[in-house]
Amino acid sequence: MNEKYEPLFKSLKLPNGVEVRNRFVLAPLTHVSSNEDGTISDIEIPYIEKRSKDVGISISAASYVEPLGQAFPGQPSVSKEEDLPGLTKQAEVMKKNGAKALIQIHHGGAMSLPGLTPTGEVAAPSEVEVRGFGQKEPHVARALTVEEIEHSIESFANATKIAIEAGFDGVEIHGANHYLIHQFFSPYYNRREDAWGDHLKYPLAVIDAVTKVVREHASPDFIVGYRFSPEEVESPGISMELTEKLVKTLSEQPIDYLHVSLMDIHSTTREGQYKGEQRVKLLLDWINGRVPLIGIGSIFTADDALAAYETGSPLIALGRELLLDHQFVSKIEQGKEDEIISVFDPERTDKHDLPEPLWKQFNAGFYPLPRTDEKASNTK
Template structure:
């Protein structure tokens, strides 16, 4: 290995004293490849084992905690005890080569898809109409009731219990990307006049409490709990960096083991407000103040970009998304000194189809996600 890449392979100890073998994280990637009922498919197990084999921390695709929260075709489920058999297979595959395996627990909220939810029902903090994953027409989301809010918080706890029973090493609470927890924080999505609107952090806070209490009851001190968030949104009035500052300073008082920022570009800058023009990840580090590790992510396709993600931002961990989808040997090639052989562009003629599940490869081929492409030079 080229010595300059050594920082990427240093061990990291989480607040709960669990040691990660290196600084690489498999990002939670939507693979649209679970069975239609949300149970784990054979193809999914192979794919997740390949992508988990070399990282220190592997995070599964967003997994719905209740049927009404399903936001993707082929989304894995942690909503039922009947999901456990497949989840156990997935945990074993993800942990096979030493990675700590974490399930991202998720509720789509307004972005849940009516064609995937019972009776086409979609609920959000406040009524809203919008397009979501792959939709051509808008769908409507009704206002979630107080009783349903309280039940949904418990659903996150029950999902955590199942993750523990399945043998995973942790959960990541999905509070990012305009899904339900994010929606409650956002003044754009949450326009309620009750206690859930007056304190927009309340829902997120109680979900974290429910999850951590469930871990105390069913898990052990080694079980990892992380939280993912989006620091700023384009909608107006939306989540600003000032709101995120309040959120972060609240979350670092919780018994969490890491925070995970959702960014398209790791060097992205604040859009507006008093922090306009400052790199978001720099601000986040200031606010976290060393209390827990921060996972950075955003357009990492080469070894040099991964190294820069650690060194120039001081992110303790670096998540690989589209980069590790294009090349599941991304990390091992760096470790073996073959970083110049990393596949960093999508090739529609690749004979192995980048070792992707068929439906995910089709999405890449149809340009569903932006990424470097060999056929566009």
């Protein structure tokens, strides 16, 4: 290994005492490849096994905690007893080579798809019109009732129990990317006038429910993480000033890491008093060493990974790149970083070892990433 990359392979101890073998994290990636009922499909197992092999932490695709929260076709479920056999097999292959296996627990809220929810309804903190995953036309989400809010929190707790039973090493609470927990924190999505209009109330209630289950049913080394988005384009939306309050609050909770959702780890703040400042630096200042931060965004080469680590993020998540080349980490470790595949090639006969549904989305230009052809990329 080139000695300059050695820091990426140092172990890291999480707040609960768990030692992670290196600084690489498999990001939770939408793969549209689960069975129609949300159970784990046969094609998911080799896909996730290959991409978990060399990282320190492996996080599964966002998995819905109740049917009202399904936001993607082919999305995995962690909501019912029938999910357990597939999830158990998934956890086993994710951690068989030494990675810590986590499942990301998720509720789409307004971003759930009407064609996938049990009644065709979609619900959010407040009524809102949105365009969900792959939709050409928007749909309207109604406001959740108090009973539904309470049920959704119980669903996150139940999902955590299932994750423990399945043998996962932890869960990541999905509080980012315009999904339900994010929506409760956002002034754009949450305009409620009852107690749930307090923007921190719902995120903290979910953390309380999840960590209560962990205390009662898991071993002390069970990992709990939380993912968040630092800014949103909607107005009035989440600003870095609001995120400062969120991050400082979350850093005091009984969780083991924070995971920022970014398209570019070196991105700067869009507006407000922190305009132009690097987001990761601000976040690290606010966290002040209390929990590790996972940074992510546009990491496609070994030098990209090193530059990401040098921002100060103790852990570096890889998303699109581990889809392009599941040997990314091992190639760096073996001194073969020049052999890393960093560009999508629709002509590859192995289709980058992707499940067919996911390869089709890559080929169609659904995700922004370097590619060998001229096809335009878009995010949704």
